[in-house]
Amino acid sequence: MTMDRRTVLGLGGVATAGVVLAPGMTLIAAPPPDKTEASSDQRWAMLIDVNKCDSNCTACTKACRQENNVPLFGDPNRDIHWIRKLEIRDKEHRRPSVSLPVMCNHCENPPCAHVCPTQATFIRKDGIVLVDKHRCIGCRYCMLACPYKARSLVYHETSRNEDSNPEVPIRAKGVVEKCNFCVHLVDDGKQPACVQACRNEGKHAMIFGDLNDPQSEISVKIRTVKTQTIRADLGLKPHVHYEGL
Amino acid sequence: MLSNFTAIEGRSFGYWKLVTFFAVLILMGAGAFVAVEIHGHGITGMNNKIAWGVPHVFAISMLVMASGALNLGSMSTVFAVKQFKQFGRFSAFLAIALLIGGLAVLMLDLGRPDRLLLTMMHMNFTSMFTLNVFLYSGFIIICFLYLWSMFEYQQYTKVIGSAAFMWRVILTTGTGSIFGVLHAREVFHSALTAPTFVALSLSSGTAISIILLVTTFKHTKRRLDDIVVFGLRNALIFFTLLVAYLLVVEKFTKFYSPAFYDVQNWILTGPYSWLYLLGVWGAAILIPLGILFHPSRGNSVKGVLWASISAVIGTFALVAHILLAGQAYPLNMFPGYEVSSVFLDGVTATYTPTSVEYILGFGGIAVAGIIYLLGIKFFRMLPDKAVAPEGYELPWNP
Amino acid sequence: MRSLQSHPLKFTVLLALVWAFVLVLPTMVVASGSGADVTQHSKSAYTGGPPQLENAKGEACIRPSDWMRRNHMDFLKHRRAQTVREGLRIRSESLIKCAECHQSREKFCDQCHNYVGVAPDCFECHSYPK
Numbered sequence: 001m002t003m004d005r006r007t008v009l010g011l012g013g014v015a016t017a018g019v020v021l022a023p024g025m026t027l028i029a030a031p032p033p034d035k036t037e038a039s040s041d042q043r044w045a046m047l048i049d050v051n052k053c054d055s056n057c058t059a060c061t062k063a064c065r066q067e068n069n070v071p072l073f074g075d076p077n078r079d080i081h082w083i084r085k086l087e088i089r090d091k092e093h094r095r096p097s098v099s100l101p102v103m104c105n106h107c108e109n110p111p112c113a114h115v116c117p118t119q120a121t122f123i124r125k126d127g128i129v130l131v132d133k134h135r136c137i138g139c140r141y142c143m144l145a146c147p148y149k150a151r152s153l154v155y156h157e158t159s160r161n162e163d164s165n166p167e168v169p170i171r172a173k174g175v176v177e178k179c180n181f182c183v184h185l186v187d188d189g190k191q192p193a194c195v196q197a198c199r200n201e202g203k204h205a206m207i208f209g210d211l212n213d214p215q216s217e218i219s220v221k222i223r224t225v226k227t228q229t230i231r232a233d234l235g236l237k238p239h240v241h242y243e244g245l
Numbered sequence: 246m247l248s249n250f251t252a253i254e255g256r257s258f259g260y261w262k263l264v265t266f267f268a269v270l271i272l273m274g275a276g277a278f279v280a281v282e283i284h285g286h287g288i289t290g291m292n293n294k295i296a297w298g299v300p301h302v303f304a305i306s307m308l309v310m311a312s313g314a315l316n317l318g319s320m321s322t323v324f325a326v327k328q329f330k331q332f333g334r335f336s337a338f339l340a341i342a343l344l345i346g347g348l349a350v351l352m353l354d355l356g357r358p359d360r361l362l363l364t365m366m367h368m369n370f371t372s373m374f375t376l377n378v379f380l381y382s383g384f385i386i387i388c389f390l391y392l393w394s395m396f397e398y399q400q401y402t403k404v405i406g407s408a409a410f411m412w413r414v415i416l417t418t419g420t421g422s423i424f425g426v427l428h429a430r431e432v433f434h435s436a437l438t439a440p441t442f443v444a445l446s447l448s449s450g451t452a453i454s455i456i457l458l459v460t461t462f463k464h465t466k467r468r469l470d471d472i473v474v475f476g477l478r479n480a481l482i483f484f485t486l487l488v489a490y491l492l493v494v495e496k497f498t499k500f501y502s503p504a505f506y507d508v509q510n511w512i513l514t515g516p517y518s519w520l521y522l523l524g525v526w527g528a529a530i531l532i533p534l535g536i537l538f539h540p541s542r543g544n545s546v547k548g549v550l551w552a553s554i555s556a557v558i559g560t561f562a563l564v565a566h567i568l569l570a571g572q573a574y575p576l577n578m579f580p581g582y583e584v585s586s587v588f589l590d591g592v593t594a595t596y597t598p599t600s601v602e603y604i605l606g607f608g609g610i611a612v613a614g615i616i617y618l619l620g621i622k623f624f625r626m627l628p629d630k631a632v633a634p635e636g637y638e639l640p641w642n643p
Numbered sequence: 644m645r646s647l648q649s650h651p652l653k654f655t656v657l658l659a660l661v662w663a664f665v666l667v668l669p670t671m672v673v674a675s676g677s678g679a680d681v682t683q684h685s686k687s688a689y690t691g692g693p694p695q696l697e698n699a700k701g702e703a704c705i706r707p708s709d710w711m712r713r714n715h716m717d718f719l720k721h722r723r724a725q726t727v728r729e730g731l732r733i734r735s736e737s738l739i740k741c742a743e744c745h746q747s748r749e750k751f752c753d754q755c756h757n758y759v760g761v762a763p764d765c766f767e768c769h770s771y772p773k
Contacts, residue, residue, distance in 0.1 A: 038730025077292035077595065081588045088582040102578070102586075111429065117374035118363045124730055132727050133768070135363055138286075138356015140296040141374055147429030149576055149588065153296060153356060155287040160770060169768035173285045174356030187732050230578055234428055 032189045042126040043211040044181055045239040046195070047218050047227060048101060052205035055099035058085055060206065063197030067182060069170045071158045080152040080171065082179040083194055098245070101194065101206075104129060104150040104179035105230065105238030112142035112151065112178075121176075127239060128181050136175040143176060147231055148238075151178045181208070211239070250334060251629045253465045255622035260464075264618055267611040274608015277601040278353040286356060289602050294594030295572045300354040302565045303606030306449075307347030307613060308420050309442055309560065312384070312413040313450015314339040318391065319413070320480070322406030328476055328637060331628040333402075336454065337392040337409070338620050341385055343453075346613030348381060350606055373423045380416045387412050396625075417443045424567055431508040432571035435499075441491045445560055448484035448529075451477060452556035457617070459550050461627065468630035471546055475639055478549045482537050485556065488563075489530045508574060516593055517570035525566055529559020543643035569596060694758040697750035701743065705736050716763075742772035 064070060064083045072079050082103060089097035106129045113121045113129060120135035121142055143151045154171045164170065167184060171177055182192035190196075191208050198206040209218035221227075221243070228245045229238040253260075281288060291298040318336035321329040329336075352361055368375045391409045394401040421442030424433040455477050462469035499505040512521055533552040542548030573594040578584060584591035621627055704711050706718070725731040734740075745751040748771040756762065 032732075032734070034735050035733045036730070037732070075292075076587065076589055077294060078287070079588070080293075084586050084588045084590075086578075086584055086586045086590055088579050088584050090582055111427070114369075114371045115373065115427075116369055117372045117378070118360075118367045119369045120363075120367075122728065124728070126730065130727065134723065134727065135360070135367065136357065137360045137363055138358075139374065140356070141372070141423070143293070143296040144424075144572065145427050145429060147576055148578060149294075149590065152293045153286060153291075155292070156285055164770070166770045166773065169770075172768045176356070183730070187730055231580075 032187070036187055038124045038126040038128070038187075040125045041212060043239070044106070044127050044186060045209065045211045045218055045222075045241065046106075046181075046192075047207045047221055047241045047243060049205045049207075049243045050098055050100045051244040052203050053099050053101065054203065055085075055087060055097070057201060057203065059197040059201040059203075060101050060194035061085060063193040064179070066163070067165055067185075067193035068168050068180075069158070069160075069164050070177075071171065073156055078152075078155045080154065080177055082150075082177070100242065100245070102148060102150075102230070103194075103240060104181075105148055105236070105240045106181060108237035108239065109235060111145040111147070111236065115141045115145045117141070124183075128183055128186070129178075130180055130183065131176060131178060133169075133172050133175045133177075138174045138176065140176060147234055147236070151176050153177075249629055250625035250627065252623060252625050253461070253621050253627065255618075260618070260622075264615060267615040267618065270607050270611035271615065273604050274350075274353075274606075274611065277604040277608065278358075280601055281354070281605070282358065288599065290596055290598040291602075292594070292596065294589065295569060295596040297568055297572065298596060299598040299602035300350050300605045300609075302561060302568055303609050304347045304350040304354070305420060305423075305568070306561045306564045307343050307350070307609060308381075309417060309446045309564065310449045310453050310557070311340050311343035311347060312417045312420075313446035313448070314343055314454060315388065315409060315413050316447060316450045316480075317454055317477075318395075318406060319410040322402055323410045326476075328473055328633045331631055332454070332458065333395050333406075334392060334624075334626045335458070335621075337388045337395070338624075338626050339454065339457065339617060340413075340450075341388045341392075342613045342616035342620065344381060344385060344388075345616060346609045346611075349612050350609035353605060373419060373426060377416075377419045377423070380412070380419045384409075384412055384416050413446075414443060417446045424571065429576060430571050430574070431505065431577060432512065432574050433567045435495055437491055437495045438567070441488065441495070441563075444484060444487040444491050445529075445563060448481060448488050448533075448556055449560035451481045451484055452533075452553035452560075455481065455549060455553040456557065458631070459546060461621065462631065465627075467627070468632065470632045472633045472637065472639060473631050474546050474549055475544070475642065476633070478537055478543065478552075479639065479641060481549075481553065481556065482534065485530055485533050485537075489534075492525070492530075504580070507577075511574060511593075512570065515570075515574075517566060517573060520562055520566045520570060524559060524562025527559070528555050529563050533559070538643050540643050694754035695750075696754055697745070697747055699744040699751075700746065704744070705740070719765075738769075739772045 061081070061083050065072070068082060070080050070082055083101050084103075085099060086102050087097050087099050089095070106127060108123075108127070110121070110123060110129045113119075113123060116122075117139060118135050118137055120132045120137070121129065122132065123129050138153065140153055143153065153176050154173050157173050158171045160170055182190075182194075185192060186208075191199075195206045195208045198204065207218050207221060209216040211219055211222070213219060222241060225243055227241040227243050229241055232238070289298060289300075315336055317329045317332040318340075320326040321333055352358060355361065364375065364378055368378075370376070387405065387409045391402070391405045394405050418439040421439030424430070425435055425438030428434050455474065458469065458477075459474065461467075496509065499509050512518065532555040536548050536552040536555070537543045539548065542551075573596065575584070575591050575593060578590070706714075711718070722731075722733075722736075748766065752771075
């Protein structure tokens with residue numbers, strides 16, 4: 001048995017090395033290696049080109065609900081939104097309004113993780129901010145701390161139906177939820193559901209990738225075009241960047 | 246000079262009626278907790294904008310009052326105000342009772358209260374909550390030691406009492422910092438939030454002590470000299486002015502910063518302005534001060550009693566304003582822009598509390614009440630008569 | 644009451660008991676509350692007799708069977724923490740692989756769990772792979 005374990009670990013080591021050797025390629029590369037682990041070699045981030053985002057289009061939010069079994073309760077005060085479309089307009093109404101999706105910003109200094117009493121909310125090594133739903137006690141302090149309103153408490157029992165995604169758990173009553181960058185897809189070398197949906201829609205407004213990899217599309221873009229983050233003044237260093245805001 | 250401590254008799258019909266009343270409230274509170282546990286927070290009025298509602302208002306008000314209840318003890322032990330020494334035991338015991346009542350509500354409102362122990366297993370020392378776990382449990386222990394020393398080992402009272410005083414200042418700072426440290430919330434993000442909570446605890450703790458002392462002494466037919474109550478009245482005036490001062494400084498500073506015009510105008514004229522103007526400025530500050538400064542009402546025990554009741558109501562109002570208005574004010578994600586979405590961005594949040602929340606909150610008050618009632622029956626908490634030291638005169642009367 | 648007040652030790656013990664009671668009470672309520680939850684959710688109630696496990700499909704388990712019988716809960720819990728918090732994913736040992744051999748949760752997991760009266764709540768949110 002010990003031998004088995006060592007073999008597995010050894011293979012895993014080789015596989016991880018493979019990931020590092022071919023950065024950027026892993027996102028499209030087909031079957032993932034047997035063993036993968038989050039590593040600080042990566043820093044996942046998203047770039048949203050607001051100019052390409054259409055105010056009528058809700059492909060990203062729909063895809064998110066489908067992928068992550070995020071239900072609508074029919075009560076706007078309690079509906080869970082991992083990603084939502086916002087319309088913003090300057091108060092003097094001099095310019096036309098702008099439409100953009102907003103989700104968890106996966107901050108480098110996340111206030112939600114700072115205030116969580118049980119470390120249920122934490123930053124993974126690769127920069128994704130996650131909620132450990134097995135550990136969340138439902139105190140909701142994080143919901144007060146988040147400046148992006150990215151978090152929702154699950155107020156009602158949810159259930160599976162034939163449309164549910166079996167690979168993702170349904171939402172657990174009494175704990176706090178938020179966008180996780182579709183971590184199960186990212187770990188398999190795929191793109192988050194919203195990014196895929198945006199591309200399938202032909203908009204190409206969202207890019208997801210590794211900021212630590214200088215060759216990745218997102219790194220190149222962030223170096224060459226002017227991008228912004230929401231409430232950069234708060235010093236949270238969000239990792240959802242916006243172009244054309 | 247001062248009298249003996251005796252337990253109250255506690256055999257009257259009225260006493261047991263009160264105990265039964267609190268017991269029923271506790272049972273109802275437990276029922277509300279089980280209902281929320283089974284059906285989820287869907288049966289409360291809370292939502293994703295107002296995530297902390299009425300139970301938290303009750304809990305945090307009681308925690309603030311708990312640290313303030315220690316006031317009489319601190320004044321006698323630390324600041325050598327002799328006429329309050331006779332209330333030292335009462336004060337430390339009331340602090341424990343209120344703290345337990347408040348904490349019970351806070352814990353029973355969790356989304357997953359069955360996982361409460363995880364806060365002990367996976368501590369996060371950047372969280373004000375984790376720090377407060379230590380501050381609250383430490384406070385109970387230190388109050389217990391303080392109480393014990395007053396009963397048995399008076400040579401240690403000074404040391405433990407001073408430690409308790411420091412601890413309670415830090416504790417209330419911790420409670421206020423739960424809100425004060427949140428940068429995203431413009432209504433209560435301020436370095437003055439924690440000091441305001443400390444001042445509020447001083448005023449509300451004095452007020453609740455006045456209410457309980459006057460009523461308890463009246464119903465047990467013990468002697469409580471007016472001059473003792475008026476000493477407390479002077480303290481209440483000072484503490485209320487302190488709260489007012491901090492509130493004014495905070496507003497004053499923010500009105501010099503154009504970035505805060507929107508939120509400050511919203512506080513003064515928005516949907517929660519009634520809570521701010523009537524609750525905070527009316528009940529917590531102006532009504533008590535108006536009564537206490539009044540030449541005849543301020544010099545009657547009845548007047549002081551009503552001023553104290555108003556101050557306690559005002560404490561709930563101030564906490565409610567910070568909590569509810571603080572969360573209802575829309576997050577300013579794009580300064581200078583109007584925002585709208587299906588998630589009600591840019592809109593003042595609405596919140597209609599349901600009865601389970603109130604029942605849970607009153608259950609917490611009942612826990613504190615029953616601890617107090619049983620405590621004064623079984624232990625020698627109260628002096629058999631409360632008189633001022635000989636030759637004592639108040640420095641000031643209205 | 645008079646005698647009680649003249650005995651400091653009794654006084655201390657009684658005070659401690661009162662507090663212990665007050666602190667323990669919510670915990671007891673919590674325990675009973677979540678207990679009610681568990682019975683409510685357990686899908687198939689125990690109907691008597693020793694557990695009848697369905698034969699597994701594959702050659703051998705990823706660990707020796709007797710070790711698994713004793714340790715699968717700790718193993719799963721440890722892996723759960725590693726996966727959630729460190730992003731560790733070992734695809735040859737994932738839950739999907741469990742279901743390739745143990746195809747029915749009702750005829751495998753639930754059999755023993757019902758027999759010994761434990762109700763893990765994993766599958767209230769997760770779905771057992773098909």
